[in-house]
Amino acid sequence: MKKIALVGAIAGIGLIVACQPAAQKAEAQKPKKELSKYEKFKIAFYQNQDKWQKYCSNEAQLVPQGISVEEFKKAMLATIKFPPGGKVMGDWKKGEKLFGDPKKGGKSRRGNCYACHCGDPQIIACGNIGPSLRGYGKKGVDPKQTYMRIYNSWAFVPCSAMPRLGYWGVLKPEEIADIVAFLHSPESPINK
Amino acid sequence: MKKRTFLALGVFAGGAVLGTLAVAKEQLPEHLRELLELGMHPGHVFVDEGRDYYHNLKGPNGKTCATCHGQDGSKLVGAYAKMPRYYKDIDKVADIDLRILSCMTKYIGFDPKDKKFKKKYLKTYRIPLSTYVASLSNGMKINVKIEHPKEKEMYELGKKVWFTRAGAREFSCAMCHTVLAGKRIRLQGLPNPVRDKSYNHWPAYRFGSDRMWTMEDRVRSCFKAYFLFTKRWDEKKDWVKKPPPFVKEVIAVELYMKHASNGGVIEVPGLLR
Numbered sequence: 299m300k301k302i303a304l305v306g307a308i309a310g311i312g313l314i315v316a317c318q319p320a321a322q323k324a325e326a327q328k329p330k331k332e333l334s335k336y337e338k339f340k341i342a343f344y345q346n347q348d349k350w351q352k353y354c355s356n357e358a359q360l361v362p363q364g365i366s367v368e369e370f371k372k373a374m375l376a377t378i379k380f381p382p383g384g385k386v387m388g389d390w391k392k393g394e395k396l397f398g399d400p401k402k403g404g405k406s407r408r409g410n411c412y413a414c415h416c417g418d419p420q421i422i423a424c425g426n427i428g429p430s431l432r433g434y435g436k437k438g439v440d441p442k443q444t445y446m447r448i449y450n451s452w453a454f455v456p457c458s459a460m461p462r463l464g465y466w467g468v469l470k471p472e473e474i475a476d477i478v479a480f481l482h483s484p485e486s487p488i489n490k
Numbered sequence: 491m492k493k494r495t496f497l498a499l500g501v502f503a504g505g506a507v508l509g510t511l512a513v514a515k516e517q518l519p520e521h522l523r524e525l526l527e528l529g530m531h532p533g534h535v536f537v538d539e540g541r542d543y544y545h546n547l548k549g550p551n552g553k554t555c556a557t558c559h560g561q562d563g564s565k566l567v568g569a570y571a572k573m574p575r576y577y578k579d580i581d582k583v584a585d586i587d588l589r590i591l592s593c594m595t596k597y598i599g600f601d602p603k604d605k606k607f608k609k610k611y612l613k614t615y616r617i618p619l620s621t622y623v624a625s626l627s628n629g630m631k632i633n634v635k636i637e638h639p640k641e642k643e644m645y646e647l648g649k650k651v652w653f654t655r656a657g658a659r660e661f662s663c664a665m666c667h668t669v670l671a672g673k674r675i676r677l678q679g680l681p682n683p684v685r686d687k688s689y690n691h692w693p694a695y696r697f698g699s700d701r702m703w704t705m706e707d708r709v710r711s712c713f714k715a716y717f718l719f720t721k722r723w724d725e726k727k728d729w730v731k732k733p734p735p736f737v738k739e740v741i742a743v744e745l746y747m748k749h750a751s752n753g754g755v756i757e758v759p760g761l762l763r
Contacts, residue, residue: 355662
């Protein structure tokens with residue numbers, strides 16, 4: 299079987315395809331078929347679950363017994379990538395948009411920090427799942443730490459409700475740096 | 491017709507922060523409260539529509555639901571209290587959405603492969619019929635049993651789905667509805683449907699969006715928050731928003747939740763913000 303396919307590739311596909319038995323033809327066409335909605339869901343829900351999410355998928359939704367929290371954090375830390383030049387503070391105005399309030403140009407759902415955190419004191423439509431980030435820049439946290447936390451929150455609190463937004467590529471390193479600027483910059487409304 | 495008038499109410503409701511979900515009467519917008527006092531629940535339009543389909547919608551073979559299940563659903567009283575459950579005729583555990591679909595294709599002659607019919611079922615018949623049939627169990631206690639091997643299998647799957655963290659937002663049902671229950675995600679209070687036996691008020695009319703939803707709609711919609719993807723999550727190009735209808739993962743998690751709601755008294759259609 300495999301040999302035939304190989305010969306096919308060498309000898310010119312048109313000719314060989316015509317000679318292939320029906321079953322083999324179907325086999326050759328398979329990759330082109332659009333996945334069904336259910337197949338896509340199953341890939342997304344089962345196959346794409348990473349091993350860290352598997353660890354957290356228990357009744358407590360925490361790191362289970364037998365898994366070292368320190369190892370977990372270490373592995374997560376190792377995934378963190380920084381923007382070019384290691385610049386962890388970008389443009390706070392762009393960061394404000396990514397923080398995700400519709401009134402502040404936050405059209406994208408990608409950051410959506412307000413779902414869980416309060417930030418700009420003017421914005422009262424904010425969740426209380428994570429700690430309030432009002433005045434965050436005055437707390438003396440190292441911006442690099444903040445960057446890493448947003449890139450991969452599980453490097454600090456494994457299995458946290460806070461998503462690993464850089465890890466999954468939901469936010470690009472530069473975008474995370476913009477958010478860090480929004481959190482730390484003295485001009486940012488968060489710190490006013 | 492009547493359904494539309496509630497759209498406007500949603501706008502009022504949007505601004506308010508309602509702690510609990512099964513809304514207390516005092517928390518309803520005034521229009522809605524007045525209508526309720528007159529005995530007019532917006533969800534009842536769907537019950538009426540469902541009753542109409544039940545008696546008058548003829549399949550290609552000329553039968554109606556009433557042909558087999560009796561005038562005014564007499565033989566379906568109490569059925570919803572035990573669903574989802576295993577059905578021998580289809581060899582599956584079915585929820586109400588899938589059970590009615592199966593009857594339409596197996597017993598009244600609609601073609602399961604006919605895409606037009608499937609769409610019509612999904613958009614037009616499913617919700618009113620499900621709501622009507624569910625309402626026939628009003629006042630009865632939820633009593634889901636896990637006995638048949640396929641029910642056991644589905645229950646285990648449902649439990650697994652409940653706790654599974656997945657997607658680019660690392661969510662699970664348990665994260666939002668057990669661990670974070672009582673907190674606020676932006677302005678929405680997170681309910682605890684397992685502890686609170688909330689299945690008793692589904693299907694429910696949601697006045698915020700002017701829609702009647704079955705539990706399938708509710709569960710499928712909750713998956714949007716996960717940011718599921720096939721290769722790499724992308725808002726426009728790669729976002730698996732929901733599982734398709736009638737899939738086993740959805741029915742399984744319904745079974746899990748409804749079993750947890752055993753003993754809860756059915757009161758449908760519910761009314762939620």
